[in-house]
Amino acid sequence: MSTPPVPLPVINRDDSGVAVLNRWVTPTADQQRSVADASLAAWANAPWPQGLLAVSCFISTNGDTVFTYEQWSGERELRAFENASASAPGREGIDREIAAAAGKAERSEPFVCRLHRSSITNAEATPGCVVVTTFGFEEADTARAWSDAICNAEAAQPEPTPGGISRHFLLSPDGTQVLNYSEWLDEESHRKFLENPVQTPEWQQVEEFTGLTHGPGRRCRPYGALAAPLPGTTASETP
Template sequence: MTSQENVQSGESLATGPRAGFSTDVFPQVRRAGAGLVLISEWDAGSPEGQRAALDGMARAWEEAPLPAGFLSRVLFAGTDGRSVLNYGQWTSDAAYEEFVRGQDTGSRERIAGGPAAVGDVGDTGPTRYRLYRSLLPQGGPQAPGCLVRVAFRTAGHDAARELVDGLLDLIGGIQPGEGGIASHFHISEDGTRVVNYSEWTTAEAHEREIAGSLRRGGPVMAFIEGLAGVEPLGFRRYVGPRGLVRE
């Protein structure tokens, strides 16, 4: 089995069960009490580097003491075989800052560290976001098998909200497409980034949707391209969640 296949198989990094947490599952994006979301993304350079980054960072979090303000920290492996995405939830900025202050220098580096930053979601460290609005699923709940990260650069909070509100009005507030589960729009604290955390049943389902209603020249892309102060930064597909989610 290749490194990428190992990542996508969902093989656990946990050294043992941790009371009160689920291991290697998708986070509950709309969970109650999540006041701060941290998102960062790295380029590990190769499938081997990707696996090493996932192993190292997940192991550091398995070993770290986790305060009550910690809700989740999940790492994902890009289907490109090199990128890594981090999605973390805390009750508040204060809870996260207190946690960071309590770590020694080595622990901070192991917990926050990653390969070279990709650059279209964050810089070398996590960017702070707030969940703004969501496109909700049609019908009964489905289990996600793929996360699609869609990023935008925006000129400020007004442009960011205009983008998200307009998309939800255009689509009708319901996640479209066969295989699409839900989309969760996050706006960075400074208003310069929007990240859509979009849940799909499989990466293949998203590929089919891109070739259909989300193709360039369609109504969604036409709306985005017509907005002032909004720059699309593309998307990446991620699988294989690795981390801890408070139950």
């Protein structure tokens, strides 16, 4: 019997006001799976926080990174969870459970962000690869303009990028950090896009942006997901 696909998060869902990206870098692929399993178990076993809509877990295809992507209804709900006392279910308890399984995995600072803009070019396709990349800018206006320029460049292409499905740009509270979450048919499609960039005036304008820092980017596949439970039930989980 085949395993059902893990559902991907709907990045541009209307009821999500804020998101949190967590990243762990692991020394081995076995450790990667241990951290991913511990992350899902920690959320599944804790009382579901008010305002948390979904938690999605991704593992990088090169075997060294785990991401979790939390979607919250708003900042007030997220802050209530973050500020819970040590004795109450909250971020500290979740982190403690994951840390127990993380071993030598290195965790980056959580990336809190809000959706700025999306570009969807093939809504009917099923993604086989997700690419998660972060960027830093000196000015918030530049970060927004860069994100807009990419969306505009894609819209102006004579033909859609082969294998490209969607791009979503999320900004940090101060607007200077960008999370680029993109969906592709497969790894090869994304690799070919990087190796053979589209040559149009709009894409050339994107290349002219300066003052940006390219953070670590990884090709990923979905590992598991948890969704807000219906009343009277526990959180629903996918394998």
